[in-house]
Structure formats: C-alpha cells, structure tokens
Amino acid sequence: MIDYKKTTAPNNTITRDMNELTEKVGNVYETVAIIGKRSNQISTALKKELDAKLQDFSVPQDSMDDTYENLEQIEISKNYEALPKPSLIATQEFIDGQLIYRGGNKDEALK
Numbered sequence: 001m002i003d004y005k006k007t008t009a010p011n012n013t014i015t016r017d018m019n020e021l022t023e024k025v026g027n028v029y030e031t032v033a034i035i036g037k038r039s040n041q042i043s044t045a046l047k048k049e050l051d052a053k054l055q056d057f058s059v060p061q062d063s064m065d066d067t068y069e070n071l072e073q074i075e076i077s078k079n080y081e082a083l084p085k086p087s088l089i090a091t092q093e094f095i096d097g098q099l100i101y102r103g104g105n106k107d108e109a110l111k
Helices: 028-055 071-081 086-096
Strands: none
Touching: 028 071, 028 086
C-alpha cells in the first residue's frame, strides 16, 4: 500500500496550466478522466485504511447515550483529515509521471 503521508502533493489547491497537463495525453477530457479515476482509487484506499484503524476502537454499545471520546481515535482521524485531498494527490502523481494508463487503443500504452 502506498504511504500517502509522504506524498509531495500540496495541501491547498494550485492553479495549473492545462496545456502542460495535457501534453502527455493530448486531450483535456482524457487527462481529467485519468486523474479522476486515480483520485477515486486513492479515496477508496484511504477510506479502507482509516476504517481498518478505527475498527480497533469499535465497542458494541446498547445505547447512544454511553458514547465516549477516545483520544487515540480522534488523533488518527485528525491525521487523515490533514492529508491532501485525493484529487490533489492524483494530480501530483500524474505530473510526476507515476501513473500508468492506457489510451483508447488497447495495444498502445501511454506513460
């Protein structure tokens, strides 16, 4: 699993030059689709990872009145909230050339 905590993606949105982004693919729509699909993959992976870590803290309770705060659980959640958005991570991976994707022609692989 990729360690998203060590990503070089910015935490804030940055204005990008679409001409530079589309140089590799040649089409704005394909570029957005590639980044969008990778963003969904990252989002799903982060959610599974967070759910697995928070599963350790789940305690079966009979009523919602007995809810208590677990400081470790809060800290884990804050760490995941501090990560860049999946779309920013996917865009940075695309710019860095870390994504492997195929064009419409199955015989032709782009990188």
